[in-house]
Amino acid sequence: MSSQGNPSLTQPAPAPGTRRSVPQGLVVLTLSVTASTASIQQSAVIPLLPRLEQSLNASVSAVSWALTVSLLCGAVATPLFSRFGDMYGRRRMLLLTLALLVAGSVVGALSTSITTLMIARVLQGVSAATVPLSIGAVRDLLPPEKMATGIGVLSATMGIGVGLGMIISGFIAEYTSGYRIVFWLITGLAAAATVLTALVVRDVAPPAGGRPDVPGAVVFTGALVCLLLAITEGRGWGWTSAPIIGLLVAAAALFAIWVAIERRATDPLVDITMLTHPGTIGASLASFLLGFALYAGFTLLPNYVQTPSKVGYGFGASVLMAGVYLLPTTLLLIVISPLAGRLVRKTSAATMVAIGSVVAALSNVWLILRHDHPYDIYVATALLGLGVGLSFAALGTMAVEHVDPAKTAVASAVNSLVRLVGGSIASSLTAAILTSDTMAGGVPTEHAYETSFTIAAISVGLAALFAGGFGRLNRSRAAAASPAH
Numbered sequence: 001m002s003s004q005g006n007p008s009l010t011q012p013a014p015a016p017g018t019r020r021s022v023p024q025g026l027v028v029l030t031l032s033v034t035a036s037t038a039s040i041q042q043s044a045v046i047p048l049l050p051r052l053e054q055s056l057n058a059s060v061s062a063v064s065w066a067l068t069v070s071l072l073c074g075a076v077a078t079p080l081f082s083r084f085g086d087m088y089g090r091r092r093m094l095l096l097t098l099a100l101l102v103a104g105s106v107v108g109a110l111s112t113s114i115t116t117l118m119i120a121r122v123l124q125g126v127s128a129a130t131v132p133l134s135i136g137a138v139r140d141l142l143p144p145e146k147m148a149t150g151i152g153v154l155s156a157t158m159g160i161g162v163g164l165g166m167i168i169s170g171f172i173a174e175y176t177s178g179y180r181i182v183f184w185l186i187t188g189l190a191a192a193a194t195v196l197t198a199l200v201v202r203d204v205a206p207p208a209g210g211r212p213d214v215p216g217a218v219v220f221t222g223a224l225v226c227l228l229l230a231i232t233e234g235r236g237w238g239w240t241s242a243p244i245i246g247l248l249v250a251a252a253a254l255f256a257i258w259v260a261i262e263r264r265a266t267d268p269l270v271d272i273t274m275l276t277h278p279g280t281i282g283a284s285l286a287s288f289l290l291g292f293a294l295y296a297g298f299t300l301l302p303n304y305v306q307t308p309s310k311v312g313y314g315f316g317a318s319v320l321m322a323g324v325y326l327l328p329t330t331l332l333l334i335v336i337s338p339l340a341g342r343l344v345r346k347t348s349a350a351t352m353v354a355i356g357s358v359v360a361a362l363s364n365v366w367l368i369l370r371h372d373h374p375y376d377i378y379v380a381t382a383l384l385g386l387g388v389g390l391s392f393a394a395l396g397t398m399a400v401e402h403v404d405p406a407k408t409a410v411a412s413a414v415n416s417l418v419r420l421v422g423g424s425i426a427s428s429l430t431a432a433i434l435t436s437d438t439m440a441g442g443v444p445t446e447h448a449y450e451t452s453f454t455i456a457a458i459s460v461g462l463a464a465l466f467a468g469g470f471g472r473l474n475r476s477r478a479a480a481a482s483p484a485h
Contacts, residue, residue: 028190039161076129136409155396161332170323282470291422332385350471352394359389364457
């Protein structure tokens with residue numbers, strides 16, 4: 001389904017001095033840099049966790065919260081700031097999230113205790129909202145014929161940023177002995193993104209205004225915190241432990257209460273009818289499963305290649321080389337994203353998501369069958385980058401093509417959120433598998449990795465089925481609603 005044929009992607013001609021006055025390529029480039037920088041901070045601390053433990057004299061569990069707290073904060077900020085962008089202006093909210101990212105990065109660079117580091121990661125975590133805010137801005141600023149490409153590039157920035165974060169941090173870990181330089185680097189990137197955004201991005205339409213849905217925001221925040229806390233801590237606390245079960249029950253109850261609040265709210269945080277639309281359901285399921293597959297790859301492969309070959313598998317790679325093995329994924333995400341946007345206009349977003357998911361599934365099938373040589377890993381990461389690049393680029397369009405343009409940022413936020421939840425579950429599940437199936441010395445067995453690759457392959461296979469199925473359903477609904485019928 002082309003964007004030209006979709007009324008929801010076709011917007012009125014801009015008033016003089018609005019959309020056409022903005023250099024479109026520069027807008028997309030600026031917002032891509034902004035969203036990628038926000039994604040870099042999510043993964044850049046992963047190779048540094050052992051150093052943080054030593055430098056800050058903290059326990060392993062305490063340092064692990066450097067990841068968890070940023071994840072929780074990002075999950076909460078994504079829908080809230082997206083809605084605030086509709087109400088108060090996306091440019092203003094983008095600048096606010098970037099300012100918090102700069103502040104958090106400076107605090108992280110100057111941190112001398114685990115408490116200070118946690119504050120830094122909370123501030124940095126808010127920047128997760130930049131992706132849906134940027135997609136909303138692109139839909140406002142670009143003409144319909146270029147919208148799919150712009151949204152595609154921005155949708156892929158999460159994978160690009162995560163991959164770049166691993167590579168940059170691995171390089172720094174290889175050649176330096178500290179951790180502060182990573183935070184200073186993110187500070188510089190975030191400051192540059194802030195300046196570019198202030199100079200380039202403009203709000204085409206005046207903010208919608210309205211009153212914040214405070215009850216909905218509070219209950220939604222509580223539900224997300226309970227859910228993600230259970231996911232991230234399930235392995236450590238025990239999946240059947242009372243705290244984890246209690247958190248999951250609380251999350252379910254709070255989500256039910258939140259739905260009731262939103263249905264009655266005059267100006268809801270999220271329109272429930274949008275969530276129940278087949279297009280949103282299909283895009284959300286596909287995004288969840290693809291997020292699972294991407295983060296499973298970024299979690300499993302560095303561990304696999306760094307395993308000493310003397311145990312019977314692995315290559316004994318350094319932290320830097322582990323990032324290099326992921327380089328094909330990152331490069332192909334960069335290359336494929338703009339191309340996929342053009343392909344979406346010739347086919348449909350759902351079809352592109354399905355095709356990309358099949359390619360990503362082949363990546364994991366390859367790893368199940370072949371993982372004994374370095375070139376096997378490069379083939380797999382190239383297929384992963386190609387598949388996820390096609391899928392992520394089209395997912396952005398699939399998530400918003402059926403919604404009113406004014407709700408673009410919120411629809412994109414929902415899609416980003418479920419992708420984040422999928423990635424969180426992947427990290428927890430793969431870690432649980434690797435730690436439960438070990439050989440002498442606590443090293444995961446080769447079978448543990450093969451099991452994880454199999455689960456990832458199934459997840460993206462299901463993503464292809466969901467995307468294709470819901471795509472056909474949407475086309476049928478559109479045909480039935482057309483004047484000819």
